[in-house]
Amino acid sequence: MRGLLAFLFYAAIASAFAFLALPIVAIFVHVSPGTLLHQLSSPIVTDALVVTLKTSVAAQIAILIFGTPTAYFLATRRFPGRALLVTLVELPFVLPPAVAGIGLLVAFGKLGLLGGTFSWLGINVAFNTTAVVFAVMLVASPLYVRQAIAAFEAIDGDLVAASRTLGAGPVRTFFRVALPLASGGLAAGEALCIARGIGEFGATIMFAGSLKGRTQTLTLAVYQEFDSNFDTALAISALLVLVSVVILFALKMSALWQPSPSTSRSRFARLRSS
């Protein structure tokens, strides 16, 4: 009986790992590595790669610039309505991406809430590169901002107080104390945010469409090539698997970068001594 239970226990674990690994392995072995490499040089892939890079960089810069102060504000202030604002920040995280896309369309699209204002200013957001950036910003930002709030909240309040009593104003305190101490947490959040942004599909296809060379990101290209050229879809998928692995690995490293918020012995010191 005990032997049978042990067998079932290990069989369950082995099945779990196999289930997780098989789709990844299959992407790389379905066709030869040579074919995968060859497909990567197709213009569809290079165009999608350029669009993905451009929109990701733009979206991530915007998320950092707007998200970091927002997170710091939410982490350090207590006021009525704060919980509501935190919920608003987190909402896109649970919202179906297709819903986020529709929302963007009726807010910023030609016939949307701000559409009139935008077209009067000569700005057309929907179905161009800006639309992809907006979609990524909306859907991926909670991953960064949530983590950033947690990172800022984890800072020992005495360190911030000490900075102030040592003559530093709020701005210097933020850049010299809060930001460096939160950097590990911010990097971890940003890594997840980049990964989510690259994988963005639902909101982008609703709001930006899948126009080759303009709004077609790698993820959208996988979907399009799935019908016409399956090998290309596989090649892009393989590329995205590698990108994901790199980001996950960077995430694990950033956990080690995180400086201890207290003056007690750091994680590094413990690792070395153990």
Added chain:
Amino acid sequence: MATLAVDFTLPLRSFALELALDVGRTVALVGPSGAGKTSALRAIAGLVRPAGGRIALDGDVWFDASARLCRPPDERRVGLVFQSYALFPHMTVRENIAYAGKERADELLERFRISHLAQARPRVLSGGEQQRVALARALARNPGVLLLDEPLSALDAHTKAEVRAELVELLRDFALPALLVTHDYEDAAALADEVGVLVDGKLRQLATPQELVARPSDPFVASFTGANVLRGRVVGREDGLSRVRLTTGEEVVSTDELGGDVVVVVYPWEISVGRSHADDSALNVIRGAVQSVVTVGNRARVTIGSLTAEITGLSAAKLELEPGVAAYASFKATGTRLIQR
């Protein structure tokens, strides 16, 4: 030397902190945990805003409720040393000090004998070293007043004695008004010119350490400063002495003239201990079983009945004192103080 004039009220969770005192030289606030000691420092530093009152360093007003003035911490010339030191873990020792003032960094590294640690991170320092960095950093800003939160509590007993001596020297050298808070009366008495006893946000008594021991204003102050506090009732007066019957049954006499319900205050170092009834000038003798013998350095605190005496370790050994044996505690009527209850 400048004077920090403090007079404010700060509502805390279960009581309001009311503090009024002038800090000219070194003042210590002592009191049990939760008495509002740390809040007092934070209010002076500008980290919390009092509900009312005024805080000023000579003519420099930091807080004035009536004028709706509350300057932020960076605009108050304070050096606050946190109980946990609050050193920036991502900066070296030198960067920590230079954060508050680049000009004096080298001089202070030298003064605190930590030049060899300039490039070290705070986490690798010992408690004593961390404290020196924290002090150097607080002074690097050229503060007008020094605030110390439990400066000795994070240290082990051995380091503590050493650091206490260093602090005494430092406070003398820098000649700054300083306010320190501690839960340890002995530390306060050793470091400060004046000691304030803070209980539940109220300053019970503010006096020199000698004055506090000699004339505690109430039983709590007396017990906090280390005295035996016994309850009793004056039952008569003879030859200028008050006769007090203790709640434990014994009778003692005191030169203090009081009547009715009183608290009898006797300091441990005014009690001598013997195995037999001593035939000397001490009028008060209490016989009882030794409850405990606690050795503190070269001294022993011997508890007989409800009285604690402090004698040398040598005497304790000579008398073969150990829990259970019968002993006599004797003390003079002049060393027996009475406080009205």
